[in-house]
Amino acid sequence: MANRTLASLRRKAGYTQASFVAAFAREAARLGIDASVSVRQLRRWESESPPPLPHPSQQAVLEVVFGLPLAEMGFDVPAHRCSDVEWIGHDGDVKRRAFVTGSGAIAAAAVLPNQHGPRIGASEVAAFRARLADLYAVDHQSGGIPAKAPAERLERELTHVLSSSVYTSGVGRELHTILCELACHRAWFGYDSGPPEAARTACLEAMTAAQLIDSPLLQVRALNTLSLLSIDAGRRWEAASAVENAYSLARRAGAGRTVHLVISLREASAATHSDDLSGARRALSRAVSYVGRADADTEVPRWARFAGPVEVDYATAAYYTREGHPERAVSFLRSAVAGLGGGYTRNTAWYRARLAQTLLATGEVEEACHEMTGVLDACGGVSSDRLRRRLRAFEKAAVRADARCVRDVIERIRETR
Incomplete structure (x- = not known):
């Protein structure tokens, strides 16, 4: 038969x-x-x-x-x-x-106590993964705020499936991995849009989940976000510790140059904000080395694919600004803005707003207003608390300049609130 x-x-x-x-x-x-x-x-x-x-x-x-x-x-x-x-x-x-x-x-x-629930296999896992991938696009195009709601829906559905369905251990591991990646997403969305407490909680959830499924690369991802949150909170020692642990886990996982590049960028940021400028220079030198060899990577995690020369230029600009030489930062910021490809609407707005702030600091008022006008023209669909803070910082610095273009830009910034 x-x-x-x-x-x-x-x-x-x-x-x-x-x-x-x-x-x-x-x-x-x-x-x-x-x-x-x-x-x-x-x-x-x-x-x-x-x-x-x-x-x-x-x-x-x-x-x-x-x-x-x-x-x-x-x-x-x-x-x-x-x-x-x-x-x-x-x-x-x-x-x-x-x-x-x-x-x-x-x-x-035996995977679950309820053996009468629906069977979950590879096709259902693939559907969850597709929805997880969609969150990247929402975040890049529109920012962390609009990405939160679909992320929360996906988390509720995954949690329900894990507690009420029947699946093999292989499928269960895949579902747990997706849930861990989702926690990493939520931590990043919180970094972009707040509140920081919720972002930190999601970050710690992701680290715990990554340990439980023994995924050092996802631990690296969570630690990278933790370092950024720690910098914002003034916990410089914690940011540095997160970086060191990320390096150790990346070596254990045999991660490629691109993952190491992301960590070196976080290291440069932590050192820059701690006024450890020699440490920041070393981290930037590592980043340049990793960029030059990243083409040899055969496999790059989705969360690390953004990293490249653009981010090194941006980090270098932050170093020069912290050093007190904003005029040196301008060319690196211009390069970063020019190098961002399509699909990164939120990051383009971030970087261009930082360029406008830096131009204002160098006394290039009209050019600064031109760049900020470009940000305001393009960011209508972007909901990002970090971007809003940069707009407010520009407004606060610009009010001291007596120029028509400044008044126009300030008026438009206030309309976005």
Whole structure:
């Protein structure tokens, strides 16, 4: 008798035989498992009686794709293939091994106490990941304030799924990883839009979650945001400690140059705000070195892809401003503004507002007003508390200049409140 169960599962998941083979390959790559399947082999699984048993690496991928143990896919699975303790928790507990020996269904349900909930597999994980990726676009285009609401909705849905659904340990790890990345997002949104207390709480949640899933790179991401929050709070020692821990974790994870570049930028910021200008120069030198070698990176986390020459120019400008030479900062800020590509509307407004402030500090009043007018023209759709603070800082500094362009810009700034 043909394996109608597997064929039915595939069709319900929306796959043709060819698209399932492609999805299988993607999931194997994501899991880091050396496994593949051909259309011919899939046809044998679905048509032969009894169907040939997938080998263990194929089993691991199939169980993640469908969110079911192999025994529930129409295969006759030997007992020793149903009792692998690692697939429900990796705790090596001999007593648990005895408890789960036998039914694959028990092993699947052991992930959660409620074994009657909906099954969650790779397709549901992919949908959550797509929504997580959408948050990057909202943040880059419109700022942290409008990104908060969809992030909170996604968190509620993920929490509900984790507490009321049935899934394999592989799928569970993916869901926990998404929840951790979401906490990292919320920490960043809080840095951009406040309140700082909520941002710090989200940051600490992300660090804890990253430790629980043993993801040093996500710990690095959370520590990078913590360093920024610590600088704003005047906790310079904490910012420096976050940077040192981020370096250590990045080395442990074998992270590439781009991740190290992000950390060096945070190091430069922490040193600059602490008036450790020699330390800031060293960090900037590291950043320049990492930028020059970043092309060799074969894989860059999504959260680190923004980093490049633009951010090094911006950090260099901050160094010169802190050193008391705003005129030297201007050329680096111009380069940073010019180098930002499309899709970074919020950052463009940030950087251009800083350029306007710096031009004002050098006495270039008309040019400063021109840059700030450009910010005001372009930032109508951006909701960012940090940007608002920069507009207010420009207003406060500009009121001392007696020029028509200044009065016009100040009036427009006040209209944005």
